[in-house]
C-alpha cells in the first residue's frame with residue numbers, strides 16, 4: 001500500500017492528552033465529534049486545516065500516556081493516512097495497529113511542515129519529494145503486521161476465530 | 167537459565183517457555199474497563215456478538231466521572247451497567263473507588279495475568295501479578311476469549327538499598343527513577359523492583375512504584391510476592407489468595423539500576439512531563455493555587471495518614487485550595503474512622519467521594535488559566551487537569567501536605583527535623599553513668 005499526502009510536523013512526547021484532551025471526555029461515545037478536536041492542544045489549526053491522506057510526523061515517544069484507544073481512532077477518523085515518528089509509546093503502538101492506523105518508525109528530523117510525502121508500508125520506505133530524500137523505516141513485528149493486514153484486531157479475530165500471529 | 171518475574175508468570179500462564187523478546191499467548195485472569203475506555207470496549211464486544219466472557223474476572227469500573235457531571239457520561243454509565251447485567255461482568259459502580267485501588271484490594275492475586283483498559287493497570291504488578299494496560303479493543307478481546315498475546319518484555323532490575331530519610335518515600339524514589347530513565351527510557355520493558363529497601367517497604371508504598379512504571383514507558387512494574395504481600399492480603403481477608411513468587415537468582419536482566427534510598431531527597435516533577443523531575447530545592451517557593459491529594463498513585467490510607475500528620479491542627483494557606491480524594495470506599499471509611507477526614511476539613515480542605523476526582527480533568531477541580539496545582543497523581547501532561555493553560559507539578563503526599571499549609575512548594579523534611587528537635591527538648595536528658 002502506497003500512501004500520499006502532506007506532512008504535519010509535531011515535536012517530541014506528543015501525549016494522548018494532547019491528541020485527545022481529557023476535557024472532551026464526554027465525547028468519547030461520539031467519535032466523529034471527538035475527531036474534530038484531534039491534536040488540538042498540540043496544534044489548534046490541525047483538525048480544521050489538514051486534508052484527508054495527510055501524515056502526522058512527530059519526534060520521539062509519540063502517544064505516551066493513557067491507554068485511550070480513542071487517540072489513534074480519532075487520528076484515523078480525521079483522515080490521517082499514517083503517523084511517522086522516531087519512536088512510539090507502547091500502548092499507543094498496539095492500539096494503532098488494532099484500529100488499523102499505520103505507524104511508521106523512522107528518523108523524522110529532516111521532514112518539515114508541508115513536505116510532500118509518499119509512504120510505502122510494505123517496502124518500509126518514505127519519500128520526501130520536497131526534500132528529495134528517501135528514508136528507511138523499521139518494519140513492524142510479524143504479529144502486528146498480521147493484525148494490521150487483516151484490518152485491525154476485530155477483523156483479525158473474526159477472520160481466524162483466534163490469534164494467528166505467526 | 168534463570169527467569170525474571172515477568173518470564174516466570176508468562177511461562178506459567180502461556181504453557182510456553184517464555185523468554186524475553188518472544189511472543190506468547192497467555193491466559194487472562196482479570197480483565198477490566200473503566201468508564202472512559204469501557205463504552206468503546208463494550209461496543210466492540212457487542213459488534214462481535216461476544217457477550218460470553220471467558221476471563222474469570224471481567225470487571226467494569228465507574229470511577230473517572232463518578233458521579234457523572236454530564237448527560238453524555240451518564241449515558242455511557244448506563245451502557246456499562248446494562249452490559250454488566252447481561253454479561254455477568256462485575257460492576258464497580260460510583261463510590262467504590264478507582265480501578266487500580268479496587269483491583270489490588272479485592273480482585274488481583276499474585277501470579278495473575280491482569281489486563282486493563284487503563285495505562286496504570288501496572289499498579290497490580292506490586293502484588294506479583296503480570297499486569298499491564300492496553301486499549302479497549304485488546305481488553306475486549308482478552309475479556310471475551312480469556313486469552314491475549316504478549317511480547318515477553320526484557321527486564322530492568324531496580325535494586326534499592328538503605329533507609330529513606332523521614333519525609334522522603336516511594337513517590338520520591340519513583341519520580342527520581344523516571345527522571346533518570348526518561349519518559350521512554352523503559353519502553354516495552356518490565357521494571358522489577360527489589361533489594362533490601364523494597365523488602366522492608368509497605369504494600370501501599372510498593373503500589374506507588376508499580377503504578378508509575380508506565381511513566382518511564384514500561385509495560386509493567388513488578389515486585390516479588392513475599393510476607394508483606396501476604397500480610398496485605400490477610401488484612402483484606404484474602405489469606406488464601408497468597409502465594410510466594412520471586413525471580414530466579416540467576417535471572418537475566420537487560421540492565422540493573424542501583425539506588426541508595428539514603429541519598430534520595432524529595433522530588434518534584436515540573437510541567438509538562440513526568441520525567442521533568444528535579445530535587446525539591448529547585449522548586450521551593452513556587453506558589454500553589456491547588457493541592458490535590460489522591461488518585462491511584464497516592465490516595466491510599468498511608469498517604470492520607472502522612473498528610474494528616476503534617477496538616478493536623480494547621481490551616482491551609484490562604485489562596486491555596488486543598489482537594490482530598492480517597493482512592494476507594496474502604497480508604498474513605500478508614501480515613502473517616504481514624505479522624506483523618508476531620509483533619510483535612512478543619513484545615514479548610516474539601517474531601518470528595520472516592521474516584522479519580524480531578525486527576526484527568528473531567529470534573530472536580532479543573533485548573534484556571536496559569537494556575538498551579540501540586541498533585542500527588544502520576545501525570546502532569548499539558549491539559550491533564552482539564553485546562554492546557556494549567557500547570558501541574560507532581561510530588562509525594564508529604565510534600566503536597568506541607569505545601570498546602572505553606573502556600574508554596576516546601577520541603578517536608580523540615581517538618582520531621584522540627585519534630586525531632588522538639589522531641590529532644592521534651593525528653594529529660596539521660597544522665598551519663
Ligand code: SF4
Pocket residue numbers: 230264265266284286461462463521522525526543544
Ligand atoms: S486516578 Fe488518575 S491516573 Fe489513576 S486511574 Fe484515575 S484518572 Fe487514571
